[in-house]
Every structure is written in structure tokens, then in C-alpha cells.
Amino acid sequence: MTESEGGTVLIVDDDREVVRTYRRYLEDTYAIREAYDGEEALETIDDDVDVVLLDRLMPGASGGEVLDRIREQEYDVRVAMVTAVDPDFDIVDMGFDDYVTKPTTREELRRTVADLLSLNRHATDVREYHSLLVKAAALRDGKSSYELDENAAYAELESRLSTLEASIESEAERLTDDSRFVATLRAIDTSQRGESDG
Amino acid sequence: MAEGDARADRYALSDALPVDVDGVDPGLNVLVSGPPMSGKRQLVFDLLAPEAVPADPIVVMTTDDPAPRIRTQFDDRGVRFDQSSFRIVDATGAPGDSDPGIHRVSSPADLTGMGVAFTQAVDQMGTPDRLRLGFVSISTLLQYVDAERAFSFLHVLSRRTSAAGYLGVYSIDPTTHEDRFVNVVTSIFDASIEIREDDDGTRELRIRGLPDVAPEWTPFPH
Numbered sequence: 166m167t168e169s170e171g172g173t174v175l176i177v178d179d180d181r182e183v184v185r186t187y188r189r190y191l192e193d194t195y196a197i198r199e200a201y202d203g204e205e206a207l208e209t210i211d212d213d214v215d216v217v218l219l220d221r222l223m224p225g226a227s228g229g230e231v232l233d234r235i236r237e238q239e240y241d242v243r244v245a246m247v248t249a250v251d252p253d254f255d256i257v258d259m260g261f262d263d264y265v266t267k268p269t270t271r272e273e274l275r276r277t278v279a280d281l282l283s284l285n286r287h288a289t290d291v292r293e294y295h296s297l298l299v300k301a302a303a304l305r306d307g308k309s310s311y312e313l314d315e316n317a318a319y320a321e322l323e324s325r326l327s328t329l330e331a332s333i334e335s336e337a338e339r340l341t342d343d344s345r346f347v348a349t350l351r352a353i354d355t356s357q358r359g360e361s362d363g
Numbered sequence: 364m365a366e367g368d369a370r371a372d373r374y375a376l377s378d379a380l381p382v383d384v385d386g387v388d389p390g391l392n393v394l395v396s397g398p399p400m401s402g403k404r405q406l407v408f409d410l411l412a413p414e415a416v417p418a419d420p421i422v423v424m425t426t427d428d429p430a431p432r433i434r435t436q437f438d439d440r441g442v443r444f445d446q447s448s449f450r451i452v453d454a455t456g457a458p459g460d461s462d463p464g465i466h467r468v469s470s471p472a473d474l475t476g477m478g479v480a481f482t483q484a485v486d487q488m489g490t491p492d493r494l495r496l497g498f499v500s501i502s503t504l505l506q507y508v509d510a511e512r513a514f515s516f517l518h519v520l521s522r523r524t525s526a527a528g529y530l531g532v533y534s535i536d537p538t539t540h541e542d543r544f545v546n547v548v549t550s551i552f553d554a555s556i557e558i559r560e561d562d563d564g565t566r567e568l569r570i571r572g573l574p575d576v577a578p579e580w581t582p583f584p585h
Contacts, residue, residue: 257479257482258479288515288519291514291515291518291519292511292512292514292515294518295510295511295514295515295518295547296511298547298550299510299543299544299547302543302546302547303543306543333518333522334522336522337522337523337525337526338526340519340522340523340526341523341526341527343482343486346478346482346519346523347475347478347479347482349519350474350475350477350478350516350519350520351474351475351478353474353512353515353516353519354473354474354475354512356512
């Protein structure tokens with residue numbers, strides 16, 4: 166469970182003015198947490214955080230080092246790097262899910278967070294789709310189609326399945342974007358922790 | 364005219380199958396299933412490279428046979444190991460020398476790593492408009508990750524290649540998994556090719572999900 170309906174975003178930047186600005190851009194939709202260096206970011210992050218906006222260059226631990234620690238600890242979280250220059254390296258290779266170039270606009274920042282949350286949802290939806298397919302198969306075992314027609318739980322399953330199927334198929338086109346494709350797989354890889362709370 | 368163009372876009376299968384199939388549409392994902400030693404891997408490779416010189420770039424993702432063994436099997440088909448047209452994502456964890464045609468991933472449990480390796484293979488081949496992806500095998504993948512993760516990975520990978528207009532060919536040994544799981548995984552794919560073998564070694568094959576192909580058991584001699 167997350168603190169806010171819209172999700173929880175952790176903003177990490179040593180420039181307090183930047184943190185304040187991002188908070189203003191995002192706080193009407195998301196629960197916001199703040200950290201002003203890498204160590205504080207690692208203290209602040211927990212399973213409720215959905216997205217981290219991580220400044221690349223900070224005194225002390227750099228964004229890359231903080232990212233490595235977040236991945237080591239297997240948080241089910243999407244991380245966007247915030248950088249002053251266009252990354253001349255492969256963000257896919259580095260393990261970031263996306264990046265934002267400073268200075269960013271309200272629109273760009275909001276779109277980045279929304280995109281990361283939507284790919285998280287895609288990963289969750291595919292997993293739920295699988296578990297419902299298994300349930301539906303179990304219900305079908307040994308039952309006639311007449312019995313199934315009369316079965317309210319089965320009807321509800323079928324209806325949820327078609328909703329999920331429409332939703333995950335509509336996301337498919339976006340997977341040709343390499344960083345989105347890889348970030349979606351990472352969300353599947355890291356999903357174990359989030360599983361227990363539902 | 365439009366129909367002619369659509370047909371020209373199709374992936375030719377030549378005589379890989381004992382049934383007359385001109386070709387399949389771009390974006391198709393097909394599952395090849397059969398018991399051990401039934402020749403399903405051979406069929407996967409025949410579908411990727413039906414002609415001695417393959418028409419399309421090929422990526423083979425492997426979780427069991429390491430890259431050199433995959434190459435040996437393609438070697439027989441006359442496939443040139445040109446890194447512009449043939450790449451292997453080797454997730455077996457087998458060590459090997461650095462080779463631009465091979466993208467190594469430490470383990471099939473590293474789904475992200477397999478995804479990264481696939482995108483790198485495609486990027487370094489110049490992001491071609493056409494490509495055939497082979498995945499061997501789902502059964503091995505399931506020894507490393509739970510069914511839900513395996514399903515999710517296969518769903519995302521197959522939709523990614525489908526969106527790009529690529530052909531995907533995956534293999535599974537249904538005798539090592541519960542029927543229910545096999546049925547659920549099969550639902551990811553547009554088409555399936557089942558192989559079965561009698562005690563006397565007679566081999567048959569059945570295709571489902573391809574337009575204009577009857578889902579009937581057909582002799583498939585070795």
C-alpha cells in the first residue's frame with residue numbers, strides 16, 4: 166500500500182530550491198518525500214516509495230552509487246536520474262529507468278513520474294492477469310460450461326480478465342522504447358517485495 | 364496491390380513445416396511444444412532460418428544450450444556468424460571469450476539482464492525492420508523463476524517483438540510442467556505447434572492458431 170492514491174515520490178537533490186520546485190510540481194497528485202543527499206535518500210526510502218527522482222551529481226554519494234544501493238536492497242521502485250547534461254552513456258546499462266534533464270519543466274517532470282508509475286502498473290497487471298488465468302483454469306477443471314455460466318465468481322473473473330487483457334495489450338506498443346521495455350522487466354524482477362501486501 | 368504488399372511482408376517458412384504454410388504475418392509469436400528429444404529445438408531453428416542463407420536477422424535467446432552449441436546447430440544450416448545478422452543472448456551463465464556476436468547474461472533468473480542484452484543485440488544490428496527471435500527454452504527458465512515471473516517476462520518480451528513486427532518462436536517441454544501452467548502460458552502466443560511421438564518413433568505435429576491451417580495431426584518424419 167502506498168501513502169497516496171497517486172503514489173509516493175522521493176525527491177533527492179542537494180539543492181533545496183530544486184527540491185522545493187519539484188515538490189510544487191508534483192504534490193497535488195503524489196505524496197512527496199525529500200532528501201538532500203545520498204545517505205539521507207537511503208534512510209528515507211522504504212517499500213512505500215514508488216518513484217525516486219535522483220540527482221546525478223551530489224556531494225558525498227553520487228546518484229549512481231545511491232542507485233546501486235537501492236538495487237542491491239531490492240526495493241520495488243522506479244528510479245529516474247536527474248542530470249544537468251544529456252547523458253552521453255546508456256541509462257539502460259546503468260540501471261536507471263528513465264532520466265530528466267535539468268532544468269526541467271512541470272510538464273516534463275509530471276510526465277516522467279506518470280510514465281514510470283504506468284509501467285509499474287503494467288508489470289502488476291501482467292502478474293495479476295497470470296494469477297487470474299490460473300484461477301480461471303482451476304475453476305474450469307471438472308465443471309461443465311453450464312455450471313460455469315451459473316457461477317458468479319467465474320463471471321467476475323472473466324470480466325476482470327478481459328479488462329486486464331485490454332489494458333496490458335494497449336501498453337504493448339510502448340515497449341519498443343528500450344528504456345521502458347527494460348524498466349518493465351525490472352519491475353517484474355523486483356516485484357517480490359510488494360507482493361506480500363497485496 | 365495491398366494484399367500483395369502484405370504477403371511480401373510475411374515471414375517465409377519454406378519447408379520448415381510438413382504442412383503448406385506460405386508464411387506468417389509480422390508480429391506473430393509461436394510456441395513450439397514437445398517432449399524431450401522430439402526435435403522441437405531443431406524446428407525452432409528451422410523456423411528462424413528455413414533457408415540455408417537466412418532472409419532475416421536472427422537473435423537466439425538461450426537459457427540452456429550455451430552459445431557455441433547454438434552456433435554449431437546453425438552452422439549446419441550455412442548461417443554465417445556475421446554479427447550484423449546473427450546474435451546470441453546467452454543466459455546460461457557459461458563463461459566464454461568476449462565476442463561481439465554473443466551477449467552474456469549471468470543467469471536466466473536475471474530477467475532485466477536478458478532484456479538489456481536483447482535491446483543491445485537489436486541496437487547493434489541497426490534496429491532492423493525485420494527480425495526473428497528464438498527463445499530456448501521456457502522449461503529451463505522455469506527452473507530459475509516462479510511461474511508468475513516467467514509468464515510476465517514472456518508476455519512483455521513477446522509484445523515488444525510483436526510491436527516491432529518481429530517473429531518470435533519459443534520452445535517448451537510440456538511434459539515437465541502441470542497442464543494448467545502449459546495452457547496458461549500457451550495463451551500468450553498467437554499460434555502453437557505441438558509435436559508428439561509414438562512408442563514406435565512415429566512423429567506427428569499439429570498447428571493451431573494459423574489462418575488457413577487445419578489443426579490436424581500431420582506426420583512429421585525425422
